[in-house]
Amino acid sequence: MNHPRTHPRRRHSSRTLALLAALLAGVLVFTSACVTSEADQAKAAAEPERVPLDSLGDLTLQVGDQKGGTQSLLQAAGELDDLPYQIEWSTFTSGPPQVEALTAGQIDFAVTGNTPPIFGASSGARIKIVSATNMAGEGDQILAKADSQIAQVADLKGKKVAVGKGTSAHGNLLLQLDKAGLGIDDVEPVYLQPAEASAAFSRGDVDSWAIWDPYTALTETTEDVRVLATAESVSNGAEFGLASLDALGDSRRNTALADLVQRVARASDWAAANPDEWAEKYSQAVDVPLEPAKIAQRRRQDRQAVPADALNDSEQSIADAFFGAELIEPFSFADFVDTRYARDLEPYFNEP
Known part of the structure; x- marks a missing residue:
């Protein structure tokens, strides 16, 4: 024992x-009761034609984040140095407010843990899961x-x-x-x-x-x-990249998102290969001592980019547990997964 x-x-x-x-400075909380319509889903499912990346100089992606999250990781890995578009960052306390902001059209993309997309999908959030990273939790x-x-x-x-x-x-x-x-x-x-x-x-x-x-x-x-x-x-330790249906249905934002998810994957690989450097930069980003920063990042060393649909069964099990506890309505997790960026991300995939 x-x-x-x-x-x-x-x-x-x-x-x-x-x-x-x-850690929670700059919190933005959005509330929305928007519900996904079949028309919205169909629009996002049919990926619009992509445009040249070098034509996106005047585009600003709205990206949700948590303290020490996506922005800090991308910046530390140098993945924000040559962006062909702009990013405006909004900081949230946790994943659920990010899902609400995606549904409200306030942001285009965010990375959350394994449960916020479940609650969002159950309530008809206007989102799709477009990327996934698995780890032990x-x-x-x-x-x-x-x-x-x-x-x-x-x-x-x-x-x-x-x-x-x-x-x-x-x-x-x-x-x-x-x-x-x-x-x-x-x-x-x-x-x-x-x-x-x-x-x-x-x-x-x-x-x-x-x-x-x-x-x-x-x-x-x-x-x-x-x-x-x-x-x-008991569960996966997954993180998911979530995109709003509006962004996925727009050719320019969709093109930028295809680039952004690759940058996140490369940055994750960089962090795994450079744990000490990342821990130091992470410590500065979240304003915590180096010791807990190193502990937190050591526990994420096994992170692996996987296809967006690789964790469907695991996520459905979590969703079913919440439904069994009468905390959410039943739904199919797979219906909220969009694999359009699978080919872009394939070089970074590992087995879940």
């Missing part, structure tokens, strides 16, 4: 809150205080668990509870974004916290915590 890991306390609990708050964890009576996931019964609704951490929590013979109704979910959740966890307002890197790594190195479970034992 594996024993839960514990991490010695460092004297940084107050600093933790400040650092986590800094070690950084998606469920934490408890080391001095608490909670030693395993089964001990969460009747306890308050902080989690971001519709995030990868939400999916991990649901699947870990199921593995332990519990359901989401057996705990008291407290739906909070990371900064709020961190404060609640530190104060003891919640008993546990389901969260992802870099927040996990930062908390592990500044708080005395116990790791109850990691996502690698």
Whole structure:
């Protein structure tokens, strides 16, 4: 039997809150109730003719991001140096607000974890999954205080668990509870974004916290915590590139997106090949100490670009679990996957 890991306390609990708050600067939250129509889907499914990249000098792509995410990675890898188009970046707290912004037409593209597209697709979001990166999911964890009576996931019964609704951490929590013979109704979910959740966890307002890197790594190195479970034992650790139907139906933006997803794939390969350099640049980008930055990036070293539809079965299993918990409506994940960029990305593919 594996024993839960514990991490010695460092004297940084107050600093933790400040650092986590800094991670969330510049948040944009969009709300939208737009629903995908059959006409929208058909328009996106028929890829428009691409135009020459050198004709896109006056085009600005609207790209959603999270702190230390796509922009930081591309910049560190030098993939923003020769863009044939412009990018305007918008920063969000987590994946679900990015999906809302895509549906509202506020952004054209964003990279999220494995669960936001599930919640979005279930509610008819005007999106398609156009690229995928698979990894083990070690950084998606469920934490408890080391001095608490909670030693395993089964001990969460009747306890308050902080989690971001519709995030990868939400999916991990649901699947870990199921593995332990519990359901989401057996705990008291407290739906909070990371900064709020961190404060609640530190104060003891919640008993546990389901969260992802870099927040996990930062908390592990500044708080005395116990790791109850990691996502690698129940799910994929995938990230998906999501595009709005409007962008996919526009020849110029579609052409730019075909180029952008390749840049993201190359940047991911660069990060895997240069872990120390990337960790230093990542540390600066997210304004956290180098130690947690290195931990967070070490846990992503196994990242692999895979075809957009390579994880359909795994994602459908997560979606079915949420449906079984009566948290979403049923849908086919495959219907929201668009493989138009598969040929562009083929040089970067590895087996999932």
